[in-house]
Amino acid sequence: MKIFTTGETVVRRDVHRSGRVWSEQALRVVADTGEALVTACAPGAQARWPALYAKARDEGDRTVRIEAFEAMAAGEWELEPGVWQETELLLWKPPAAWFSVNAFFTAGGLRNWYVNFEHPTRRTETGFDTLDLTVDLVIDPDLSSWRWKDEDEYAHVRRLGIVTDTEHQAVDLARAQVLAMIEERTGPFADADRWAAWRWEPAWPAPRLS
Template sequence: MRRFRPGETAVRRDVFRHKVWSAHAFHVVEDGPEALVVGCRPGAEVLAPTTWIEWLRTGDRDVRVQALPNLARGDWRLGRWSWRDTAHRQWVPPGAWFSVNAFYDVSDGDRLAHWYVNFQRPLHRTRLGFDTFDLLLDLVAAPDLSRWEWKDEDEYAHGRRLGVVSDADHRAVEGAREQAVAMIGERDGPFAAEANWRDWHTEPGRPAPALPEDVLTFGLR
């Protein structure tokens, strides 16, 4: 699979049982042997489950909770959404069961707001970008990495009960947890000072990345 050039659009699709669960358009920051790095500002096109969109609009926790049973049954609808409020940079290394995400407050000069380690299946590159699947568990860290905490352990456990997270997924995530915590402790990868992620800025004048027309049908395995 070809490498992406900086500035190209790359789409992250979360795919479950050969069906798109979500799709997010990004700009490519860099694509090298260590990782594919993508980013976006508010306005980037997203397809997401309608339950997630309704939860964002209303704050109704019950709506969000319904998303997992829908996922397990393979019964969900997607709606269009635009990324909002933050700039987002994502580091996706080949073969890893997690990505490192940085979120920036665009209302405050692109100040780094927090880090987010997302546990997910290893990326599968496509012509559109890459496919993966979010495994529900996350680790959230302060901008200076002085503290961190696990997030959504309850959703992860529920996903295991429903069969969304398989036993094989769980074993891989257990190993990935240790890797992610070690990276934070060692200030490695995007957490390294020399990586300059704290000072990253997107280009405000650049058009927001858009999703291609065949995003729901292309090359599903």
């Protein structure tokens, strides 16, 4: 397995089962251990996103995201350049997990924890591949409460066949695993205060796609 060095630029790719890239995000490596690959990005980091996703964000119209999923199911989408905005992101990804734990930071500090449910990591020479499965968990900074997000989109991608029954079963198990991690303060939550104090390294330029 390729090991990445701290400060190195890597690319996270969301890859559809057809082999087509759904999105790309440039990140910098914070740490790479047997427990997890920890990466980060800051405003200005380069990305490529589906054009319909970009349109939904720019217009504030979530219904366009539904169009994007239908394009994914049909295998017909185009990517366009994007730039990460507004927040600093810290991403903790265990190698075999069906989720990643993310922390979003603003000028005021940690805004919230955010769990993406997604495919396990597949390492590449330039980073890692996964696939976001749409459903998410938003957690308060002090871990006192949480709420599920995008359950409606998750139901829709299941109807479209984007998420298979086998993947759904893996997500259900991952949901229980994440809730146990929060309750028991394990995984990144064992060091929640240390991660909450993290800040982007000022000497690092915003990461760029190769």
